[in-house]
Amino acid sequence: MLAEVTLQMDAHGIGTDSASRGGRPRYNIPAVQLTHMRDLGFSWMAISRMLSVNIRTLYNHRTRLGLVDYGSFTNISNDELDRLITQVLRQTPGSGETYITGSLRGRGIRVQRWRVREQLRIVDPVGRALRGRRAIQRRVYNVSVPNQLWHIDTNHKLNAWGFVFHGGVDGYSRCITYLRCCTDNRAATALQLFQGAVDEFGLPHHVRSDAGSENVDIARFMIENRGANRASFMVGRSVHNQRIERLWGEVNRVVSAYFKDLFLFMENVGILDSTDPLHIRALYHVYLPRVNRSVDEFVRQWNNHSLRTMESRSPLQLWTVGMLQLPQHVRLNHVHVQPPYYHHWDVDLMQINPMIDDGNHGIEHFLTACDLLQRYD
Incomplete structure (x- = not known):
């Protein structure tokens, strides 16, 4: 970027x-x-x-x-548009019109807003009616330039099953710099994700977070690269970490709520026992890639959706315009870091493909993984 x-x-x-x-x-x-x-x-x-x-x-x-017509509206049929919208809603069922438009734009597809609105009314009438009942009162919050301040935090909405969301957002543009679902809340995991974001977006001047122990390594990293006694890493209450807390509300609504209801259903019918380490290991293998597919879809939606209060510009547009206005020596002030953190799974489970999305929500794959682990246990 x-x-x-x-x-x-x-x-x-x-x-x-x-x-x-x-x-x-x-x-x-x-x-x-x-x-x-x-x-x-x-x-x-x-x-x-x-x-x-x-x-x-x-x-x-x-x-x-040869770019006269580049970027004009895509010539796509209503059936193909329905298929894409259905595919997006399968990953993020709580997405609305602007998120759907952002998701299509992230795929390089540009369509008129009225077409998205009409197709969404046909594909998801109930969700559209429910979203229309919500009204959010937003406070005014401003940061002067991109990469001036990043907000980072972790989200534990799925912590009952061992899933933790690590995320960071640019305070100026609201652009998501990193967002990933992991199976631990360690400082090393948070640091590697943060370093991957720095490698892509550049090193921020300041970082704001809470006093969680998972942020210790990020605090050391910021002080080493930006200096001490200059608020390189600011610690405070969550109510002062507005950008990331606002983002968590959307992540919970669009991504986490779906998987939380699914896992509760699996527990209620006796498929999943959250106290059994074997079940949790199988759950990680089958559902962690699925959760992160939904996370990737949400990041694409969020970073490309229009903001009404910012002249309908998207977070990525705001970040790009802001960076263009910075001096070159400020823009290039970043460090090369290691690639982002990813999990590596045991070879025993590799015969079960967790990336297959066959419409059964992964329950059959979960049961197969449990049987396989019992044989190896």
Whole structure:
């Protein structure tokens, strides 16, 4: 993500394509830069303003690069749109119109809002009616620039079955920098996820969190890289960690609630015993990839959904525009870190494919994993 923004800033300079001829040299605007900014949902007028290029000059470059119609509405049938919306709702049943639009945009599909609204009314009429009854009173909260302050925290909505969500969000843009479901709440896990986000988005100036022990390694990392006695890592109550707490409300509604109801159902009918280590191990193998698929879908939705109070820009758009306005030495002030943390499973369980989504919610795969582990126990 940071590399694409750096490429965008490089295009502000003037190339030397016509140095041997008189007149003003031609702007050098790479095609990959225009396609990336268009994929984020920016209009051509907004792109011309960000690059400080006249809209007619930009049009000439688009014509030369064959990008005149790039980023226009996708020619997709209603049946295909229904299939995609149903697929998204299967992963995140609580998603509404803006989240569905963000999910489609994250897949490179642009459709009119009225089409999403009409198809959603057909595919999910009950959920649409329930979402319309909720009204949220939001407080005003502002951070000056991207990467000025990140909010991090862990969510324990599924902790009864050993699942923990680790997440971080940029305070300026609301962009999710990392979000992952793991099976532990260790400081090393939180640090590796945080380092993966730093490698992609850059090193924040400040981090705000609560006093949980899982944040100790992140605090050391921030102090080592940003310095002491400058609020590199701020500790406070959860009520002051507004951005991430607001995000958890959406994660709970769109992702966690579905799996919580499913696990409670499995316990009520006697399929799952949360006190049996064997059952928990099988649950991890079958459902952790499924939960993280839903998490990935939610991140795509959130980072690409429009914000009414921010001129309908998405979190990724806000982050990109904000980074474009920063000086280059500030933008490139980041460190290279290790890749994100992932779990590695025993070879005994690999014959059960947890990535298959056959509509049975994984219950049959869970029972098969339990039988296999009992034979090896």
